Amino acid sequence: MVSDHSMPPLRTALLAQLLGALIAIGLVALLYPALFGQPIVVAVLQGSCAAFTSYKLEAPPWWHPIHLGFMPLVVEASKLDLSPGWYLGAFALLLAVYWRVAQSRVPLYLSNEKTAAAVAALLPNRNCRVIDLGCGNGTFLRKMARLRPDCSFCGIEYAPLPWLWARLLCIGVGNCHVTYGNLWHQSLADFDLVYTFLSPVPMPELWSKACAEMRPGGLLVSNTFAVPGHEPMQVVDVVDRRATRLYCYLPADRG
Numbered sequence: 001m002v003s004d005h006s007m008p009p010l011r012t013a014l015l016a017q018l019l020g021a022l023i024a025i026g027l028v029a030l031l032y033p034a035l036f037g038q039p040i041v042v043a044v045l046q047g048s049c050a051a052f053t054s055y056k057l058e059a060p061p062w063w064h065p066i067h068l069g070f071m072p073l074v075v076e077a078s079k080l081d082l083s084p085g086w087y088l089g090a091f092a093l094l095l096a097v098y099w100r101v102a103q104s105r106v107p108l109y110l111s112n113e114k115t116a117a118a119v120a121a122l123l124p125n126r127n128c129r130v131i132d133l134g135c136g137n138g139t140f141l142r143k144m145a146r147l148r149p150d151c152s153f154c155g156i157e158y159a160p161l162p163w164l165w166a167r168l169l170c171i172g173v174g175n176c177h178v179t180y181g182n183l184w185h186q187s188l189a190d191f192d193l194v195y196t197f198l199s200p201v202p203m204p205e206l207w208s209k210a211c212a213e214m215r216p217g218g219l220l221v222s223n224t225f226a227v228p229g230h231e232p233m234q235v236v237d238v239v240d241r242r243a244t245r246l247y248c249y250l251p252a253d254r255g
């Protein structure tokens, strides 16, 4: 659903690892074959080559230390003699939390309490409907629902574990409802305020969706990520440690 013309991050990462391995193996074979008897040294060399390749491929900077440490950690972990089930379990857990992040480019991180209070202050003094697109574990929704018991709050989430967590968290909170699904298939027509905390990647597409579906007067509030090329109607600076900014738009009333 997300349009981005750069190489997908997992493909870049795989390429960096493979090229790193080829360069490291080539160097050791040519210069000092006896090093093959010391896997950790070869792994450190592979990690350095992979990190350099990642840098050359212009991957985001936080990928480089991951490449540097990956193969050395694999070599060290293999000495622990852990059952493969632990690795499978850890993989399944990460998958259930981060789901299709390589495609959506939206990982899980959470809005804080001060942000919930700032968004609640943007709501009109009448009952209204709010949706959190990609509601994570539902903590933001539940805080909002408690701050404004007269309004109704919906969340939509497609990562299985955060969704389940959100469902459980909102049990007994009558004005809070969480559904499992893809935000791109959710109509925005019925909401007075649409809240998002995604990433820079989906913002242009989200803007088109909001313009097509939101009703006049409907407020789009994006935590941290502005819509490129469009002036927000208002920017709210939340006084918190991460200096959260809320970009507020009226998509149906533009122009």
Ligand SMILES: C[S@@+](CC[C@H](N)C(=O)[O-])C[C@H]1O[C@@H](n2cnc3c(N)ncnc32)[C@H](O)[C@@H]1O
Binding pocket: 097, 098, 099, 104, 106, 107, 108, 109, 110, 111, 112, 132, 133, 134, 135, 136, 137, 139, 140, 156, 157, 158, 159, 162, 181, 182, 183, 184, 196, 197, 198
């Ligand atoms: C940064 S978290 C924000 C969580 C919550 N809104 C908050 O502010 O605390 C973004 C969430 O969006 C979810 N997400 C990303 N793409 C999605 C999609 N296409 N449909 C549903 N959820 C999605 C992710 O799984 C993640 O839980």
